[in-house]
Amino acid sequence: MSSSPKNAMLAEHRNIPYVAAGVTNPLQEFDLYVPERRNTLDTRPPPLICFVHGGAWRSEDKAEHAGLARRLAAHTNFPVAVSNYRLTTASTPIRHPAHAEDLLAFLHFLLTWSGPHTSTPTPPYDPTRLYLIGHSCSAHMLTSIFLQPLDPASDSASRSPTPSRSPSPPPSPVPTPDSLIPSPALLAATRAVIMSEGIYDIDGLLVTYPAYKTWFIAPTFGRLRSYAPWNTASYRSRPGAEHLNWLILHSKGIPW
Template sequence: MYLQLRQRLRTVSLGLLSCLFLMSPAQAGLLRERLQERFAERHAATAENTTENDEFADTSVTSNSLPAGVRVIRNLAYGADAKQRLDVYLPTHPLTNAPVIFMVHGGAWRTGDKAMSNVVDNKIARWVPEGIVFISINYRLLPQADPLLQAQDVATALAYAQQHATQWGADAHQFVLMGHSAGAHLVSLLAADPTLATRQGAQPWLGTVSLDSAAYDIPRIMAAKHYRFYDKAFGSDPAYWQAASPLQQLKAQPTAFLAICSTQRPDKPCDQARDFVTQAKSLQISASLQPEPLTHKEINQQLGLSNAYTQQVETFLAGLSQLLCQRIVPDKATHCFRN
């Protein structure tokens, strides 16, 4: 089977070379350009889409693979759709007024799952035993729901979790939003305009951690050469681009914001993240940029491991409230918030 596949690839490659020799220079140039575009699109999938698909191949977290001292309540319904479900990870010991990390998975707005190991494993192992509740959510995906409806789902899930927080020993006023990739875009959109969340019944939250979004400025993306999955997500209407763009929706508000970005991705997400943070600071929002020499996948996967990256995120978390600081293991945090 492998040899047959190699032979077929070799035949296709020789055929393409023959076509190039028979074409005029202009035709050959157009073919080369098209092949380069196709290669770029496939490479883009590695950065923002196939990388996510690699994560899907990981074994989802189950009750049998939970870290010691962690339990989970699965598939709580915050809406009528089968995708509108969330999982709550808790310590095995009782909690009182615990802070909450509220996680939104990625997947190019069209795939992904709340139980993927890259989404939850290292994070729950690090934080839940210390008395931090970790909530991971699903939401409706393309083509069923566009990104604005997905953001509405995230807000509805947040409102549900806050309303039920006391049942888990958590504090409704001690939530931190976190999202990776497409999920990072969704939490960034809610952070940019919190009224999108409050209209669904959500209360203000402490801060937002955006894990490697490259979609802060949707009109800028769509006006330039871009990857195909953006067309599937955002369509062709400039008014929709504006409405779904965190940078264009950014309003003065008190929520702290941390933008983490990969310096390894070819589409340079740090450029847009930097612009968003700069604009937020101009509105007197506490915002910071954290570039990381990690791949798109590693930014999600390695958060929660014992490394400098995790410690910097924990410094941000510890600065959000005294309660959060107290739940972060002392030798992991460099400072605590002081009233």
């Protein structure tokens, strides 16, 4: 973990691992941007904003969003955490739900982390007040965590998909697996989920952009005729998450 004051108003703590001690993977780390408190009369720790990057499950890095994190911290006066997660690449051909499992591990870590300073073993934020922002594929990851699929017994869309004839590794587990269930503490701590240009209905996406199947959908989910089980737009709220506020931001020019 590295730490440095970017300026007098913002402290930056980079490359904080959120997985088990002794395990080093830069794709399982996050950066934290902590603004100087303006209201010294308010002794309560501030909420935490968490930004998760997009990149089609295959690209981008937390460092690319440092400018956004600094602006968010300056505008809100809240700390901002920006996380990485493992990516699907030729050398690391991981499948869904591995990316979302990393995101869930990051969020659970934030609930009990003692903070970046050993001299003051408390985080510079209130772990019971989290505001989450996901862009593109990370919006799908967030909905895979905070929503749950319909009962497969009563919803034909959630039945096992049929692989295409093209040779391919087995598809992702169907539907969202138990490894993506958030703890009651995380559900209670999360106050709002903000999603920008998210991917929700993969089949709908491929109708408009069929080339995306080879580019990043098949490597992430498997080469299938239908991706209905991962259409998170059809999911329902998890028990304990009814209080969540959802904000969906989407361009009218991109029918995802």
